[in-house]
Amino acid sequence: MHYTHIQWEVDQGIARLTLNRPDKMNSFHADMHAEMRHALDLIQTDTAIRVLVITGAGRGFCAGQDLADPEVRFTPGETPPDLGDVVERQYKPLIMRLRNLRVPTLAAVNGVAAGAGASLALACDMVVASHAASFMLPFAKIGLIPDTGCSWHLPHRIGQARALGLAMTGQKLSAQQAAEWGMIWEAVADDAFVSRVQTLAQQLSTMPTQALARTRQAMQSASSHTLEEHLSYEGMLMRELGQSADYVEGVSAFLEKRTPRFTGA
Template sequence: MVLDIQNNGGVRTITFNRPKVFNSFNQAMAMALQAEIDACATDDSVRCVVLTGAGKAFCAGQDLAEATDPNGPELKSIVAKHYNPIIEKIRNLEKPVVAAVNGVAAGAGANIALACDIVFAKESASFIQAFSKIGLIPDSGGTFFLPRLIGAQKAMALMMTGDKVSAAEAEKLNMIYKVLGEETFEEEVAAFAGKLALMPTRGLGLTKKAINQSFTNDLTQQLAVEEVLQTEAGQTHDFKEGTSAFLEKRKPEFTGK
């Protein structure tokens, strides 16, 4: 079983489950993750998704044994059919996706984490743009997300050198949202994801959609996007519930619709 799936109170936790190879991706795991994200998109009971890794690593990127196997998939196919769809599915899923980086996140593993909406990391975790060490370029959206998170100069240096970035440094660089302690990591991630799962899921999804479009829009275009999406949000059940609860001075009970 290359993925372990757990459901708890609207939160679906997807755990990369190849710990003997530091959860590196092979074709089976890539296709399983794509299918699982698709399932999350159509399952109304899922209101927040958490990605994490089994054992000591989050994900070490591509399994090089598969990539160098003469009978395995070609590099072009690995990028086009494995990683590109994963990144697009994460970004297009209109539900929050939280990366819980429990250990090393290297190569495609680092960039899958950075493509998520919110990234937590254990104090002992680290991020490595390992591609240059084997003569490749960063993929899995790395050249898109990392410069936007930390700036072109720092992104370029990390990508060219392949230097390891500690969790604390990643937070300082604004690469990730927050570093959490070793002992409380799982508990704090679960509490945060649980909080998101109780919020207005459609509104959160539309917020994500707006952020996605902001990457390529100018101000006038983005204001138009906000107008359209705000109108859509205003037609949701949760907007009506939220405003009623505010006026009635009670706690809202959102359904995600």
């Protein structure tokens, strides 16, 4: 598939998906959704890919939904389109692909992440933001709720009091404040941002991929389990991972005092 609205590259196990509508602050529309879904599906079948980095072209990460997109556009006086249908067809499949991806995901937030753009970043396993970046949830200002999984991910990350405050006021949150609140992994000085993202992506690409994906799965399932249920769930995942080639390699490398060579198997 030829991509127009995203850039896609894979190098030494690191896949980079760059939202590529810089003139629109990389805002979502139907064609970009389709390209992103296609790229994420490629990861599920290409075992050479060990980590996914998502970032934005130009000066912003993603400004959310493009309100000029025919799927959501309407003229005052007309009946607005069914936004629930757009969520079901476009945003839900995107977030579920990210949640179930076989590799770890890293959002490299290089500028403004607003609306569904902030939600996209929060759907990734880890978020690194430059000091120039900021996060905004302006949904309430146009009579909507935070979507694209934001109303699920945000309270889990920073608690309900702060999540509600951000959602109800639409206040801009700096990258540094987001890191202090535990909303993202870290905020990095602008001149160190690219190298930090690369270093972290390289680190993740050499780790046991299946174990990282199962770690995500365990932590995201915890809130729906009792402690007893979750202990059994952990046991199920440990049983699976304990039979993996990466576990054998990890233990062997530890005993032999050498660097492990994980393959994701």
